[in-house]
């Protein structure tokens with residue numbers, strides 16, 4: 251079971267956005283004060299976009315902030331499914347460094363190895379890993395499939411791997427690169443942001459089931475050793 255789980259529920263998107271922006275800003279500011287730089291991992295998909303847009307307007311020293319996706323879909327950056335393209339569009343104009351996990355490697359496993367090599371150059375651990383969750387209970391791109399075991403228990407020091415979800419999720423049916431479980435649990439702080447009653451139900455069940463859950467998010471939360479804040483938009 252995660253060290254400590256705190257649920258924050260909101261009836262309006264505006265309230266949730268303000269709360270998450272306030273907390274992420276505080277984490278980044280504290281990292282900048284303590285270490286002069288910040289490394290954060292932000293999720294992709296639809297849920298975080300309006301929050302990230304408001305966050306980018308916060309008066310932070312963005313030039314000292316490095317942003318990586320928690321995971322990415324292996325698509326060209328011109329594809330609307332690209333997580334790093336969303337992050338780059340929002341944060342490059344602010345002066346932040348946005349690093350991709352994806353590449354044009356020949357296959358998804360090589361793309362994962364290339365991403366892992368790039369991450370080794372960063373000042374690890376991340377100050378924040380902010381996770382999203384799909385309605386199917388995946389988080390980052392930790393999915394059921396042939397790579398689940400490696401994503402949860404990779405070779406020592408591996409921060410990212412390539413994965414092929416099985417089944418492929420209909421909303422983005424492509425191979426992925428994801429932060430591994432140890433990379434996620436190494437973060438100084440973690441948070442999860444979800445929307446809707448269906449996702450809330452999945453997340454509650456996953457937390458209840460813990461390490462044995464068929465939902466990857468349950469396995470991830472179970473392994474966390476720092477407190478996790480869960481922000482949920484009711485609906």
Ligand SMILES: O=C1O[C@H](COP(=O)(O)O)[C@@H](O)[C@H](O)[C@H]1O
Pocket residue numbers: 293294295296297298320321322323333381382383384385389390391422
């Ligand atoms: O595929 C992904 O899905 C999840 C959830 O996305 P959402 O659109 O349902 O909010 C996301 O957290 C992850 O980063 C993304 O690659």
